[in-house]
Amino acid sequence: MSLVYAGVCSHAPGITGRAERADPVVRDEFYRNLEIMRQDIIDSGAEALVVVAAEHFANFFMNNMPAFCIGMGEEYEGPIEDPEWLKIEKTKIPGASDLSKRIITEVMQTVDTAFAEEWKFDHGIIVPLHFLTPNYDLPIIPVNINCQGPPLTPLHRAWDFGEALRRACDSVPEKIAIVGTGGISHWPATPDSGKIDEAWDLDFLERFKNNDKEAMLSYTDAETYDDAGQGGFEIRTFIAIAAAARGAKANVHFYAPIPIFAVGCTCAKFEL
């Protein structure tokens, strides 16, 4: 059929794990916007959800780190984190192995992606799923872009990957939704956790919502590290979704720094 939904959202573990410590007014408005995303995905008729994530050493390590990986499993499991810490119970998540195989085959025409029939979800995927498909009844295709272990996937390759994902989604008869998950500026899991550069975030989101490829790809990793922290490397997931949206503009329907969540929380949808 085609790509029927494209959006992005944040995935920080504090979103669930430290929920009670956030300003309830801002937190609940963020949750309401995640609920809007959930309903939009349902309304799109999506038969599977591709989650483009920036995983954090749950499956991939420096012994064999892929620039890209796409899941091809019949089912997945998660979270790898302590359930009490993340406040999400361990569960099984349905995959879509045959659909994955067809998507991977098409992506490989232009991008060398790894694939994996085993995948343990960390907060980078399970936190968004907790809100977007809380009953875990929508088949998931996990995707990873290396945003953690340098040398990182170059931004322009993340863009090319997003274009390949779009072409692949459009080549199958199923209706596909795609969601990118990551943070903008943040310094997660360091003593600086909670530090957020709102101005940097808003500047990036301006480029993002206008789907300004040149502007989004103009950052160097050194600049991002200095100005937006190591968490800023996760803009790769947003860039891939912008590419998958193929020129469409985004509606950023929520953005607010929530320090105890360690990130400027974001929800956005492309007008495909």
Add this chain to the structure above:
Amino acid sequence: MSLYYLQKVLYDLNRSEEAQANFRKDGDDFLTSYTLTDEEIGAILKPDIGLLYVLGVNGQILMHYAAFHQIEWDDYLKSMREGIEEHGQVRDGVYTMTGSGKNFTASTEAKSNKSEVNQ
């Protein structure tokens, strides 16, 4: 020996309940299959979150290891700050401290508590 193997131990522990059980049963024995210095072994076993942070363990790996040991979030952040005070700046990796030890959530949490009171 190297940051690579130090992080590899924690990566294996973070993602495998079987590895966690073996580690809990006999930590010293579990670590024999990795090439580590005495300092690294001591930091893992204690666990010394501050020293592990200074040695360069990626925060995304260290955060999960702290949770495995039931270390509360605030204590995790405090341990890293104390590690910096005791051992100096992070020696490797990309998870260095940039905020001079500032607590970036304290003031906003105070605001959060206030808003709850005002509701």
